[in-house]
Amino acid sequence: VPIRHTLALLGIVVVVCVSIGAANPAFLSIGNVFDLVKSSVTLGILAVGLLVVLVSGGIDVSFPAIAAACMYVTCTLALRAAWLDHMVLLLAIAMTLGMALGCANAALISFFRLPALIVTLATASVIRGAVLEFVGTRNITNLPSAMIAFSRLSLWDRPTPGGDASGLTFSLAFLIAAAVLTAAILRGTVVGRGIYALGADASAAERVGFNLRRIHFVVYGLMGGLAGMAGLIHASTIRNANPKDLAGLELTVIAAAVIGGASLTGGRGGVAGTLLGVALLVIVTRSLLLVGVPPEWNAVVLGLLIIVSTTVTALQSRRHPTEGIR
């Protein structure tokens, strides 16, 4: 991504924050900011994972199904076997399961040369159906105690004038870790450069010696692992493991990554831009009430945000009339 795009996006986020804050000072209160952070963590982790897929020129619509499956299976296991009830173990289980499911996607895409959109559409349907048919359909509200303890952890507590402390959620550390790890892989490793090369031109990448199959496994495996992490954190944040949860989130996450400058044709996109895209999306859609817009307009505002940002990108990058027709 040209640094210009990221800086412009940062400028837009700042302008939006200042204007909402001017319209309603409650927006800039510590409590509200902490709430916004809390509700961005799941979306942020998923968007960082999807960014890697988009950079490689692929797409994944199965990650909400993977996240829901990992979260629900892990919670079910932990409630049956009490010795699993440690956050580290739970995360390890969820992320391993997610990685395995992601690698199944990679295998289908890479061995059978099938289009990623269609493969992940099919696996999403299989994963969701299998969990609901064979594992269970009921919400788990009595979560494993490690997850409840995790949701109470905070990075930083700040007492508010009202008396009750509002904390900065500890799960933010996981978003930061995921972002730093992903940025390091993308920028600093051979595989990471291979991901950009694959997205920019697959046959050129193959000719210079990149192992495309291995890159596919890294990309979709990482997406799956991050989806597992996001699913578990999501369940612990809302204190409820719902196997039908997160459906439809794929389109919102794609929107966040694209607002952040990732290109659906591959080869372009960065972690910083993606996080700014998530921030803009969360800030705008969650602050409508604060500026007096009824929440039923949420979807319209989200849609306009997508249309405006993609229109600007299309007009900027247009050199030929058929560009973007793909």
Add this chain to the structure above:
Amino acid sequence: VTGARGQLWRLLGFAAAAFVIMTIATRGVLLTASNLESMAFQFPELALLSLAMMLAMLSGGIDLSIVSVANLSGIAAALTMTRVSAAHGGWPAAAIFGAGLAAALGCGLACGALNGVLIGVVGVPPILATLGTMEVFFGGALAWTHGQAVVGLPDWLQLVGNGSFAGAPIPLWVFLAAACVVAVLSSWTVFGIESRLVGANPLASWFSAIPVRSVLIRTYVASAGIASVTGVLMVARANSAKADYGTSYLLQSILVVVLGGVNPAGGTGRVFGVGVAVIALQALGSGFGLLHFSSFARELAWGAFLLVVMVANWWFDREQ
């Protein structure tokens, strides 16, 4: 057998296998007249939306906004019909229905034109343009109705959605008519051929003096037009209109279209294949329902069916 013809034969084989297995498993209940009739009432909604999706995919794009367009158009039709019948109670049913249909089509064509302009003129990738308009149309419908269902429709409307004509359910007739129109449009008209060529290679089409912009606009208008007819049908079946009705149809319609042999990259595909795919999936779903499996098992089976068909196609075409 390789290539597109081979794919179609294999799909017919898989569909026949689905029918035979489900007939045996349900001890023949699948093929009783009453079950076939209920299937014929159920599948036309998804089938019509799949035709809309197919038109976009043939041109190398995708239309994620079809379900939102269907619901927005359905709401426009429902509100028009309730208001017209309240204001002019003496009007014949056909006139009131015509007014509702016209409102739905007007709404759908406007939505399609917006999609077409964003994709064809501005140059936004189809998946992103229609992702944005999907949210805007859905949100518009939600804000318009405040999230409530539109009810109080005239009684005769149910006859359109749940009645029969000449021995077959009216929704089935609507689907058959739309399938004929789309088949002729996409294979026998200049517009249809041009749309396929744009899907096969937009740059070559541009250099061949094909009016790429206008073809894309017309493609998305046609897609939205079919979606708005579907919206009226959904209103007539449910006897109400709601902003979030049938949202699961979106991904299912992509599944049906790809299963039916339409190339997701554009250019090739036939209405016949899409019809076979939707009937095969309906047979699988109906069979699972008769065997008292949950709707989740159906979802699993549909995804697995798509994977099996695609891997089989890869296996037979792998030499090429």
